[in-house]
Amino acid sequence: MTQPSSRLRALVVGSGHRVRNAFLPALNLLDSHVEVVGIHSRTYENARRAGERWGVEAIEDPRVLRPGDIDVALVSVTVTNNVAVLKSIAHLAPGAALVIDTPGMGRLDDLARLTQFRKWAQIRVGEDFMNMPQYRLVGDAIRAGALGDVSRISMSEMGYRYHALALLRSWLGLLPPSSARSQRIPGGVNISYRFKGGKVGEVSEPYRQGVGSFAVTGSRAVLTGHPMGNEIRDAPGARLVRLEGDAGLTGFAIDGLETPMTIDLSHHATLAAMGLEDDSEFNLLRIDGLSQVISSLWNADPVNSRYHLEDAVADNLVSFAARGIPWLPAAAIRLRGAGR
Template sequence: MGAGKRVRFAVLPAILALGDQVLLSGIHSRKPHAVPLPDGTQLSTSTSLNAKHFEDIDIVIVAVRTNAIWGVLNALNDIPRKKDISIVMDTPPLRLSDFVKMRTFSGFKSVIVGEDWFKLSPILLIKDLITRGAIGGALHQIKLDRMSYRYHGLVTLRSIAGTRWFRSIKATMAEDGKTSYSVVTGNGISCRAILPRDYTRGTLYVAGNRGWISNHVPDGDAGDGHLIGFPLEESGWYQPISLDGNMLPSDAVDQNVTSLPLEYLEDNTAINRLKIRGYARLVEDLMTDNVEYDIIDGLYDYFATAAVERLKRFCDLPVRNSQQSVLRIVLSLHQYERQTPECYL
């Protein structure tokens, strides 16, 4: 649903990279468009929201303007077999006034947010190293220096930390005048996010009780560490991610991404290539009913971001031995009912 920049830049390339795993049934847009494909042909969009177009659809990706979201969702709610359809909200209705409309999501098989950040290859590698105890059994600190943007940064922090909520977030000024967020995750890990984003110079740093993981060697005596190589070179289509100087293997979808003609991509920056692969992982997970970031997660992170931007701080309280929080429970009061695959954009 939608044929704008987000679809052309990342969503459609990600679907194409999945190859035979999915069948692209069609693209809907408010006005007729001809969307280019890698082979030089074009796909004409549909402008009808008639339920018959969704008879054999398993996944609907909604990537429309904010003011069009509720009209699209109302139309999708009229589909008789909506309990069999999963929705990916790439542009979720993340405004405080939208909370009262949460029941619109009820009855679909699942509703997730099209958040690709926590599915980027470097983030997954860091989480795997933490799980394997590569930096010790206790995680002490996470720092995103010019490697985050608004709630996307919050998603990244709590994904690495392994929690779904924050105890506190405070906006301050860094030494060089940049905005800095001091964050404590639900499981008590101290984090820092420094803005604005600058992916060519930014640093991601994670410290445990026996070492660190980063894309730059930290200053001082930081102990043993693991150095990640980001594919940020612009000279070629694809630079495999590396760990301690060793290139890591790629999978079939990685190879499909690299097979897309570079000139086909409207945004061929390295970070967007990473996001294409990350988005493909979201759809892969959804095909196996693996939902990590649903609409409640999206609303939670937006609420926290809005509070910090307006009030300079945010706080939440633990419930159920710190596995839940007060705000998440409030948001979940309107939780949808959750219950392989053809895809409709």
């Protein structure tokens, strides 16, 4: 799908907290590119209430829509309901794209139903965590070669389950893990993933939203940071830092590299003014990330167009299994259709 000459027509499926506080706000940011033609939910009244503040019509039965009536469906329902929902809108799939929350599958027997997903022209996984702007900036620095060849990434208290693994992989060119070692600790599990070329990704729990630290070790430089860009005392090497103005957070920067790098938050003030149920800074940055996922349908993107549904499902299976198995041959858990 190339840059649309007219606005894409979108159907939202779901009406829960995630739709109200992520999908609908993200689509509002993309209003010049996307027109939301309706919202459908299992309970019509819930859909009506969710869409009302955005001026979006509730659709009681998606069968009133015909093939070609929409260009993209965005699905955010409980994972165990994904397959049933996709069956109900399967007639809209030919020629249309799908954006669906991770991991897409809720049960092992759902793997046999992956054909439900393959009917869609394009699929994007709504993995907004790895698309948060500060993490995109770190990825930009890695892909630009500013750190040299990355050999180790450590994340402490800031990543959880498949979200953590997806973030590691996004910084490592989407390399799949070859193995995983885990150790139980009070409140969680520490997991060390191994990747091709001897690269290591370490995830230390317990997870605490918006806190913790990370370190990316390359052959040319080390990059450290707090997930929200807050100061970490005595942190070595280059650092992720917050940029703030009179109205608060305006962006992130990486200090200490030969060429400084920044990312602006052009949507942040707009999001903060929306009066969302969850107006936390963390959620606003996740909405920014979700808008990146959606816009990758027509904009060139180094990660999302290559992070397939099969990658997300495999990451979910690997991270789940690694929490209970001290040593896991993760390379054995790969699905046909996954990326490299």
